Amino acid sequence: MTTAKIRVLATGGTIAGSAGSALQRGYAPGQIGIDAMMASVAELGLDAELDGIDIAAVGSQDIGWRDWQALHREIAAATSDDGISGIIVTHGTDTAEETALLLDLTHPATKPVVLVGAMRPADAVGSDGMRNFANAVRVAGDHMAAGRGVLVVMGDSIFAAIDVRKAATSSIDAFRGFPRGALGMVTPLTLDWFGPPDRPGAAARFAWPDALPHVEVVYAHAGMDAGLVEGALSRGARGIVLAGMGQGNAPTTVLDALEAAVKRGALVVRASRVDEGSVDRNLEVDDDARGFVASRSHNPQKARILAQLLVASGITDPLAAQAHFDRR
Structure with a gap:
C-alpha cells in the first residue's frame, strides 16, 4: 500500500x-x-x-x-x-x-x-x-x-x-x-x-471570484417591519437572504419590501430560521409572482454563500438561480 x-x-x-x-x-x-x-x-x-x-x-x-x-x-x-x-x-x-x-x-x-x-x-x-x-x-x-x-x-x-x-x-x-x-x-x-462517490471527476461549479459581493441575511421575527430590508439595500447589498419563519415566510410588509428589492436588481432568497427542513417554491409565498428564490435545503448561512457566488458569476435571474439551489 x-x-x-x-x-x-x-x-x-x-x-x-x-x-x-x-x-x-x-x-x-x-x-x-x-x-x-x-x-x-x-x-x-x-x-x-x-x-x-x-x-x-x-x-x-x-x-x-x-x-x-x-x-x-x-x-x-x-x-x-x-x-x-x-x-x-x-x-x-x-x-x-x-x-x-x-x-x-x-x-x-x-x-x-x-x-x-x-x-x-x-x-x-x-x-x-x-x-x-x-x-x-x-x-x-x-x-x-x-x-x-x-x-x-x-x-x-x-x-x-x-x-x-x-x-x-x-x-x-x-x-x-x-x-x-x-x-x-x-x-x-x-x-x-455508506455509499459510492456521487461526483467522481466533477469540475468546479463556479470559478473562483475576484471578490464576494455583499449579500446580507435578514432574520425574520414576529412584529418585524421592512426596515431591515431597506437597511441592507442602503448598505449596498446585491442580494438578501431571508432567514424566514417556517417555510421561509415573513410579514407581508417585509415580503413586499423584498419584492421591491428584486425590482431594483437584488437577488432575494427565502431560507428558514428553522433548524431542519426544506424551503420549497410557491407554497406559502408566491415566488413566481414576487421573483424570489427558494433555498431548498440550504440554511441561511449556506444560502448566503451560494447567493454570493451566483451574483459574482452574473446569475441573478430568479429561475436561473433557483436551478442552482435545486442542484445537489
Whole structure:
C-alpha cells in the first residue's frame, strides 16, 4: 500500500485552542501551531506523510475573504500536485459549514478535501481534537473519499459540505447532515462509507471570484417591519437572504419590501430560521409572482454563500438561480 501524502492547511479554531487548564471553560483559539499538531498525530502511527502550512490562527468567527483566498490558492496547488493524495483544512466549528460549501462549489471533486475541527480545546478534559484530526487523516488518505466534494469530519462522522451544519453549541457530536445524514463513519482504525462517490471527476461549479459581493441575511421575527430590508439595500447589498419563519415566510410588509428589492436588481432568497427542513417554491409565498428564490435545503448561512457566488458569476435571474439551489 502506498503511503498517503497529505497537505494540512491550518486556520486555527478550537482544534488548535488552549485553555491553560484542563478544567477551564474559556479558551483562546489558534494557539497551537500546525507542526505541533502534526507531530502529535504522527505518534499514532497512521500510514500517512503530512506537511503543513499555517494559513491563519483565528477563531472561525473571524475567518474572511483573505483567509478564503489563501485556502483556495493552496488547495488548487495541492490538487494539481501529483505527489499529494489529499488535503486537510483545520478550522473552527462556528463557520466550518460556510467555508466548506464555498470550497466545495469552487474546486473540482478530484482529490479529497477534508475540513476538521474540535468542540473542546486541546488541553481540556475529554478533548476531541486529536481524534478528529486522526480521523481526518484516515479519510483524506482514502481513495474512496475522492469524488464526494469537500467533506467535514467531526465526532466520528463524515459529512458532505452541502449537507453539514453545526446543530449544537458545545456537544462533541454537534454536527448534523440534512437532507442526507453522514456519508460514512470513521475512527483512527476504521473507515466505512455508506455509499459510492456521487461526483467522481466533477469540475468546479463556479470559478473562483475576484471578490464576494455583499449579500446580507435578514432574520425574520414576529412584529418585524421592512426596515431591515431597506437597511441592507442602503448598505449596498446585491442580494438578501431571508432567514424566514417556517417555510421561509415573513410579514407581508417585509415580503413586499423584498419584492421591491428584486425590482431594483437584488437577488432575494427565502431560507428558514428553522433548524431542519426544506424551503420549497410557491407554497406559502408566491415566488413566481414576487421573483424570489427558494433555498431548498440550504440554511441561511449556506444560502448566503451560494447567493454570493451566483451574483459574482452574473446569475441573478430568479429561475436561473433557483436551478442552482435545486442542484445537489
